[in-house]
Amino acid sequence: xNNNNRKLQYCxxxxxxxLFSACAxxxxxxxVEELRCCNLVNPEGIESxxxxxxxxxxxxxxxxxxWEIQIASSPEQLQKGKADVWNSGKQLSDQQFDIIPxxxxxxxxxxxxxxxxxxxxxxxxxxxxEPASFSIGLLNENSWTGKWISYPYSKERPLxxxxxxxxxxxxxxxxxxxxxxxxxxxxxxxxxxxxxxxxSTRFLDPAQTNYEQYALYSTFDVTSLLEKGxxxxxxxxxxxxxxxxxxxxxxPFSYGPPMLRAQLVVFYNDGSKxxxxxxxxxxxxxGPVQKTNIYMGESYDARKEIKGWSTAGFQAENWQPAxxxxxxxxxxxxxxxxxxxxxxEVISAVDMWQDASGxxxxxxxxxxxxxxxxxxxxxxxxxxxxxxxxxxQKDGGLDYSTLGWIHHGKIFEHEYVCxxxxxxxxxxxxxxxxxxxxxxxxxTGKPDLSTLSLVVVHSDVExxxxxxxxxxxxxxxxxxxxxxxxxxxxxxxTDCPDREKCGWLxxxxxxxxxxxxxxxxxxxxxxxxEDIRSGANPKEEKTLFHERFNTTFYFTEKPSGLPYMIAPxxxxxxxxxxxxxxxxxxxxxxxxxxxxxxxxxxxxxxxMKTWTDHVASLASNPERTSNYxxxxxxxxxxxxxxxxxxxxxxxxxxxIEFTSTAFHYLDVCIVEQTARLLGxxxxxxxxxxxxxxxxxxxxxxxxxxxxxxxxxxTADVMALDFGLVPAGDEEAVAQxxxxxxxxxxxxxxxxxxxxxxxxxSMLARYGQAEAAFKMFTKTGENSFARMWDKAxxxxxxxTLPVSEASEESGREASHNHPMQAGYDICxxxxxxxxxxxxxxxxxxxxxxxxxxxxxxxxxxxESPYGSIVSDWKHMADEVEWNLEIPANSSxxxxxxxxxxxxxxxxxxxxxxxxxxxxxxxxxxxxxxxGSFQIRISD
Numbered sequence: 001x002n003n004n005n006r007k008l009q010y011c012x013x014x015x016x017x018x019l020f021s022a023c024a025x026x027x028x029x030x031x032v033e034e035l036r037c038c039n040l041v042n043p044e045g046i047e048s049x050x051x052x053x054x055x056x057x058x059x060x061x062x063x064x065x066x067w068e069i070q071i072a073s074s075p076e077q078l079q080k081g082k083a084d085v086w087n088s089g090k091q092l093s094d095q096q097f098d099i100i101p102x103x104x105x106x107x108x109x110x111x112x113x114x115x116x117x118x119x120x121x122x123x124x125x126x127x128x129x130e131p132a133s134f135s136i137g138l139l140n141e142n143s144w145t146g147k148w149i150s151y152p153y154s155k156e157r158p159l160x161x162x163x164x165x166x167x168x169x170x171x172x173x174x175x176x177x178x179x180x181x182x183x184x185x186x187x188x189x190x191x192x193x194x195x196x197x198x199x200s201t202r203f204l205d206p207a208q209t210n211y212e213q214y215a216l217y218s219t220f221d222v223t224s225l226l227e228k229g230x231x232x233x234x235x236x237x238x239x240x241x242x243x244x245x246x247x248x249x250x251x252p253f254s255y256g257p258p259m260l261r262a263q264l265v266v267f268y269n270d271g272s273k274x275x276x277x278x279x280x281x282x283x284x285x286x287g288p289v290q291k292t293n294i295y296m297g298e299s300y301d302a303r304k305e306i307k308g309w310s311t312a313g314f315q316a317e318n319w320q321p322a323x324x325x326x327x328x329x330x331x332x333x334x335x336x337x338x339x340x341x342x343x344x345e346v347i348s349a350v351d352m353w354q355d356a357s358g359x360x361x362x363x364x365x366x367x368x369x370x371x372x373x374x375x376x377x378x379x380x381x382x383x384x385x386x387x388x389x390x391x392x393q394k395d396g397g398l399d400y401s402t403l404g405w406i407h408h409g410k411i412f413e414h415e416y417v418c419x420x421x422x423x424x425x426x427x428x429x430x431x432x433x434x435x436x437x438x439x440x441x442x443x444t445g446k447p448d449l450s451t452l453s454l455v456v457v458h459s460d461v462e463x464x465x466x467x468x469x470x471x472x473x474x475x476x477x478x479x480x481x482x483x484x485x486x487x488x489x490x491x492x493x494t495d496c497p498d499r500e501k502c503g504w505l506x507x508x509x510x511x512x513x514x515x516x517x518x519x520x521x522x523x524x525x526x527x528x529x530e531d532i533r534s535g536a537n538p539k540e541e542k543t544l545f546h547e548r549f550n551t552t553f554y555f556t557e558k559p560s561g562l563p564y565m566i567a568p569x570x571x572x573x574x575x576x577x578x579x580x581x582x583x584x585x586x587x588x589x590x591x592x593x594x595x596x597x598x599x600x601x602x603x604x605x606x607x608m609k610t611w612t613d614h615v616a617s618l619a620s621n622p623e624r625t626s627n628y629x630x631x632x633x634x635x636x637x638x639x640x641x642x643x644x645x646x647x648x649x650x651x652x653x654x655x656i657e658f659t660s661t662a663f664h665y666l667d668v669c670i671v672e673q674t675a676r677l678l679g680x681x682x683x684x685x686x687x688x689x690x691x692x693x694x695x696x697x698x699x700x701x702x703x704x705x706x707x708x709x710x711x712x713x714t715a716d717v718m719a720l721d722f723g724l725v726p727a728g729d730e731e732a733v734a735q736x737x738x739x740x741x742x743x744x745x746x747x748x749x750x751x752x753x754x755x756x757x758x759x760x761s762m763l764a765r766y767g768q769a770e771a772a773f774k775m776f777t778k779t780g781e782n783s784f785a786r787m788w789d790k791a792x793x794x795x796x797x798x799t800l801p802v803s804e805a806s807e808e809s810g811r812e813a814s815h816n817h818p819m820q821a822g823y824d825i826c827x828x829x830x831x832x833x834x835x836x837x838x839x840x841x842x843x844x845x846x847x848x849x850x851x852x853x854x855x856x857x858x859x860x861x862e863s864p865y866g867s868i869v870s871d872w873k874h875m876a877d878e879v880e881w882n883l884e885i886p887a888n889s890s891x892x893x894x895x896x897x898x899x900x901x902x903x904x905x906x907x908x909x910x911x912x913x914x915x916x917x918x919x920x921x922x923x924x925x926x927x928x929x930g931s932f933q934i935r936i937s938d
Contacts, residue, residue, distance in 0.1 A: 030124055031056040032116050036097070037130035038337055039522050045137030045182060045219025045335050048106065052097030053116055053129065055887035061928030066119040066910045070128075071101060071112050076133050078113045087111055090119070096888055097596065097829045097864045108143055109265050111135040113710040120673040128888065135337040138220055138263065144333065146182075146263035146277035148325035151284045153257030155245070158301075159289035159430075161309050162260060163233040163316060169228045174268035179226050179419045184217040184333060185260045186654045187240020187294070192310035192344040193225040193233055194833030201342045203371075203457045204294075204430065207491025207527065208241040209330075210568040211255045213534040216336035216527075226266065227312075233238045234310025235260050235274065238292050238430025241569065246294035246803040247408040253570040283319035283477030290415075294501065297412045298428040302419035303380065309402070310510035331424070338523040339460040343489055346373065347454040352447070353428060355396045356495055360440040360447055363392075364454040367436040368489035369497035369796040369818055372414065373427040373453040376443070380420025384442045388435035389414050389816040390498070400436050401812040403429050404499025412498070432457050434487055436794065459489040464862035465518040467827045470873075472856035473777050473785055474827065480637025480787075483819035484796040485515055488818045492528055492568065496798070496814035503528065504641065505938065506580035510753040512587060514532045515823035516594040517861050519832075525587050526600060532584055533607055533621040536561050561610045564774065578615045578694040579639040579754070585611055585667040589674070596840025601674050603903050608674065609683070610665045616690065619664065632701060634694040636660040636848045640751035642714045644799045644820070646782075652752060654714040656747035658702055659754055662718045669722070695724055708732035713740050714755030717762040730767075734766035749775055757822020760894075762848040764830040772826070796820040832870045837892050846883060847894035847922075848872055865889040878937035883927070891927040895936070902935040 002090045034054040037590050038046050043680060068090050070083035077084050086104045106112065115131045138144055151160045168176055181198065183191050184206055191198040199205075208218035237258040239245075240483025241864045244253035266275040285306065290299040308314045347370075351363040372386050385607040405411045412433055416426050438452050467478050488494040492503040508528065515521050533608035564572040576584075588604045591597040613806050619636045639660035672687035683901040698719075703711050708729055709717050716737045725733050737759065741747055749759050752788050763772040781783040782803045791801035798817040799810030833848030841863035848857065848870065857872035873880055885891045893913075895901055895922075901908040 009752040027056055027320075028602065030062070030118070030120060030126040031120055032129040035114070035129055035134065035136040037114075038522060039335070040339075042133045043337070044135045044180065044221055045217070046134055046337060046369050047137060047139060047335050049097045049112075049114075049134050050097075050438065051101070051114065051116070052864065055096070055118065055126075056532070056866075056889050057120075058095060060584055060930030063121045063929075064096060064118050064888045065121045065123070066090050066092045067095070067099075067120075069116045070098070071104070071114040073112065074111075075113045075131055078115055087799045091865060094888060098599065104134045109141055111178065111180075117178060117207065121389045126358050130195055132275075132367045135180060135219070135221075137217070138333070141332065144261065144263060144277075145275050146261045147279045148261050148306075148329040149282055149322035150257045150259040150325050151170050151320070151323055153243075155291070155783060158238070158286040158304065159292060159495040160257065160284040161235055161287040161306065162237065162284045162322060162528040163232055163236075163310055163314075163319070164278070164282045165230060165232045165272075165312055166264075166273065167230055169329040170227055174270040174272060176220065176226055177267045177269045178226070179223045179266045181220045181222045181264075182217050182263045183220065183235075184215055185235060185237055185259070186211065186215060186255075186258060187242030187244070188238045189260055190429060191220070191233075191262075191639045193222050194227060194234065194598060195308065195311040196225060196418060198222060199340075199632070199646070202492065203341045203343055204432065205239060205340050206336050207338060207341065207459075208568055210531060210918060211242055211330045213330070214332040214334050214530075215330035217333045218336050218340065218726055222264070225464070225494060232310055232312040232314065233262065233264065235262070236287060236289070236298040236429065238289065239294065240430055241294055244294055246293040248571065248702045249407070249409045250478075255570075255830075259325050259329060261329075263722045274508060278322070280321055282322040283316055284321045284322055285316070290637060292428070292430040293854075294431050295408055295412060296431070297433075298430070298431045298595055299415040300426060301417040302424060302426065303417060305419065305576050309441045310367065316797055332704075336527075338491070338527045339462070341457055342460040343371075344456045344460070344486075347456060349449045349452060349454075352449055353396065358441070359397075360443060360451075361392070361396070362438045362440065362449070362452045364436055364438070364795070365794075366483065366484060367434065367487070368454060368456050368457040369434045369458060369490070369816065370454050370672075371423070371427045371432050372438055373455050374416055375423065375445070375450055375453075376416075377423045377736075378418040378420065378444055380418060381680045382418040382420070382442060382444060383623055384416045384418065384440060384494060385413060385654075386416070386692070387411060387439040388433045388498075389437045390435055392437055398439050402498070402815050403433075404814070407499065412613045413787060415610055427455055432490070432497065434814075454567075454859070456486070457490070458486045459502055461489060461524055462520040463518065463861075465828065465860065466518045467513055467824075467832060467857075467859040469827070469831055469857035471777055473779075475829070477776065478827055478881070479794055481514065481519060481792065481818075481824040483794065484821055485511065485518070485818045486767065486815055487795060487816045489524065492531065492817070492895075495819065496816050498813055498816065502571060503531065503568065504566055504580065505532065505563060505576055505583035505820075506565075506640065507753070507817075508585040508710060508873060510757055510819040511824075512583075512590050512819050512820055513594070514757070514828075516590060517825065520597045520862070522591060522597055525591055528567070529584075529587055529600070529604060532563045533568045535564045535569075535572070536607070561607060562614055563611070567590050577639045578618065579656075579663050580642070581611055581615075582663040582667055584608065585670050592838070593836055596842070598677065598839075602678055603676055605671075610673050612664070612671050612687070615660075615667065619661070623888060624815055630701070634661065634664075634690075634697045635701065636664050642754045644810075645714075645750055645752035645755075646800060646802050646806040648799055648806070649752075651750075651805075651809075653750065654752075654755070655702075656761065658710060658712075659713045659718065660692065661698055662715075662722055662724065665691065665698065665724060666722050669696060682721045690811055698724055700728060707736060709736035709740070712755075713737050713745075713749060713759060714751045716740075717731045717751070720762040720766060721758045731738055731767045734763055736765060740830065741775065747774065748778055748782040752821040753822065756820060757825060760826030761830050764826065765791075769830075769849045770853055772830075776823075804918070828856075828859050828861065833872075833894075834856075834859055834861055834868055834870050841886075842889050844868055844885060844889060844891045845890050846927075847924075848881075851879060860884075863889070878935050881934040881936065883934065885932070887929045889929055893925050893927050893934075894922045895925060895934070897921055897923055900935075900937045902937075904933055908934075
């Protein structure tokens with residue numbers, strides 16, 4: 001080879017290296033990460049995949065132009081680029097989540113591996129993502145080999161152990177490739193394999209449902225727990241919500257005896273498989289759980305524990321055959337896609353004292369939902385009793401009144417009988433409570449602070465938001481809101497974790513938006529919506545009187561498809577009132593707004609219409625005399641009103657007909673917008689006309705034109721939020737709110753759950769941010785600070801103790817009620833200034849409204865597109881504002897007129913970024929994705 005050829009080859013090699021390096025560098029700058037399937041990481045047992053990802057890049061203004069997904073039957077196939085299940089090919093689309101692999105028939109119990117790459121607007125291509133996985137569950141009743149099994153249940157009989165031994169690899173010499181276990185224990189079950197808990201942090205699994213319609217099953221990859229040869233599967237059953245027959249003074253809320261269904265599928269590397277399923281060959285024996293109830297507590301006798309009961313070598317003498325369940329089993333099992341309830345953290349006691357009777361009391365420092373954990377070394381047979389409470393009494397004991405035990409017939413209590421074999425550790429398996437304090441009686445000797453702990457339990461939803469600011473009082477309000485919300489996520493959104501534990505519809509929509517910015521709630525709300533819908537089938541009973549509220553309603557027979565006040569369960573409390581049932585319309589809409597979930601709108605559109613038309617019929621045929629000097633056609637008189645304002649419901653100053661009609665107007669607006677999104681033009685026009693008529697009648701009958709008010713703080717802020725205020729009067733109405741606060745309420749809010757989530761934002765957005773700031777930071781009587789300064793609150797009470805009168809009225813009500821947490825949305829959307837301007841934050845509105853009254857504020861929200869950050873602070877002579885806008889989205893950024901504006905070191909003018917809109921004092925610029933440091937100075 002001559003020198004010229006060598007030089008040519010060398011040059012070609014250098015060029016190839018440079019091109020490869022440039023390509024590698026380009027791909028390194030554009031990455032696809034955080035793959036999710038059905039909003040979960042590598043989920044097991046789903047019904048069908050919905051795929052999504054996040055884009056990581058340093059490039060400004062990146063827009064996804066196309067994507068390609070490969071799905072394979074093994075990671076090895078995927079690594080080779082052999083997508084033997086599905087190869088999408090290059091799809092020209094900016095869609096980044098909720099992608100359905102079209103035309104693929106996924107096999108039940110099959111496991112799949114997938115990866116994705118994308119192209120940006122310049123044609124640059126990312127490298128392939130790291131692979132992710134999902135497995136398909138059991139999709140219909142015929143897929144279940146496992147049978148429902150139980151035991152001879154009675155209230156007096158202890159709860160059972162169940163067990164089943166089986167062989168793996170016995171019929172062939174193949175190795176186990178993977179093993180998947182599908183399990184449903186009702187009301188709840190602990191699942192063991194070869195002596196080990198399959199998931200030691202799960203609690204009260206699966207989540208509660210309307211068991212007459214369906215139940216949920218959980219899926220576990222148990223490959224690592226299997227042994228070659230003989231194995232043993234074990235289950236401890238609890239009553240949970242399914243066999244709840246002890247609370248509510250014996251109300252008939254039980255669905256039947258505890259039962260279980262299990263199916264283990266073992267796959268071998270030669271392509272064969274075994275199925276081990278629940279049937280009458282399983283055996284049972286009485287266990288140590290003597291009795292348990294989700295409300296009343298649990299009794300456990302450690303002397304009745306059977307050592308090694310779930311191991312293969314155990315000799316199961318005197319165990320009885322399981323019984324097949326005939327009639328009371330749920331007709332349908334569905335995969336549980338929501339995050340399970342888990343044991344999240346252990347809170348140690350901060351104080352301990354004893355009363356004159358020898359009882360010991362423990363203070364855990366904060367009110368939370370959870371279980372007590374006992375660590376004790378006591379003689380065999382010692383009976384330890386544990387009671388929980390939210391408040392202490394002045395005499396040194398505990399105040400049990402806030403738990404509402406009087407409605408159940410007995411103070412909630414756990415009993416543990418010691419086995420006397422050294423240090424014993426125990427916590428209830430099938431009951432939880434909301435509490436800060438615990439009473440321990442029967443203890444021999446003196447306990448220490450480690451004797452009792454509080455184990456926090458809640459649905460393990462992902463924390464996707466963070467907020468902090470320069471005002472400690474606002475930070476504390478945020479902390480209280482989050483503790484209270486977590487304390488009420490237990491498979492359903494409960495009203496409180498102690499006295500009721502019910503999924504009241506009105507409570508949920510009062511704080512849905514703040515929950516959505518703080519947490520990944522998509523799967524949780526989808527499940528709850530199914531609870532609402534599945535419970536809305538026709539019932540025969542008539543509801544004229546509402547037990548909780550001592551209120552007569554004007555509904556008689558329940559039409560088909562209408563929700564109840566509570567979902568799920570048998571404690572229905574009548575047909576939903578207009579201001580509670582609006583949740584059936586609002587929840588799908590806020591799923592679309594915050595998470596981009598358009599499928600839920602399509603799925604629930606019929607129910608949304610049915611509900612809205614039902615309320616319209618109530619308005620057009622009122623069963624109550626009009627409060628106005630004219631006949632009304634669109635005013636809705638039924639409802640509960642602005643529930644739990646300061647001082648209690650007797651101090652409610654917003655007419656029920658205002659709040660119910662306003663929510664009806666909101667429902668009509670949402671249904672109209674949904675109809676337009678789904679292409680139902682005739683429906684959209686129908687609801688647009690109805691919307692106009694409702695607004696006109698509300699203004700005509702309820703609006704004081706001269707005073708610029710609808711009559712109360714809540715009425716005015718709802719009107720501002722929903723767009724009911726006559727055009728041009730918005731700032732005057734916000735001034736009326738401030739005037740009401742100043743003249744009637746000591747400069748403070750007077751709102752129940754419908755107003756408290758709106759008052760801060762509406763004041764700030766209509767020129768009264770200073771009044772909102774003063775409201776949030778006020779101290780003394782009539783202030784949020786009074787909740788902890790005087791009442792000692794560490795969570796949000798049902799009636800907030802913001803004054804002496806409201807503390808008195810709320811003293812015996814629940815002290816852990818998330819319906820009051822709606823104010824937290826103002827911190828994200830108006831203090832930090834992050835709001836969705838298009839579905840799923842595809843366009844983000846950045847507009848902090850408290851810069852003149854705070855030193856700094858910062859928040860982050862994990863949107864479907866990626867992390868959004870707004871972080872602003874006052875410097876010596878300027879404001880520094882740092883923004884993060886995820887790739888494939890953009891921002892509308894509000895900046896003041898008449899100031900010097902600098903972005904990433906360069907002066908900003910109207911030629912830098914496009915102007916989206918202008919107002920008197922602000923210009924709104926359209927920013928691309930990327931990281932931006934903005935400096936604002938005089």
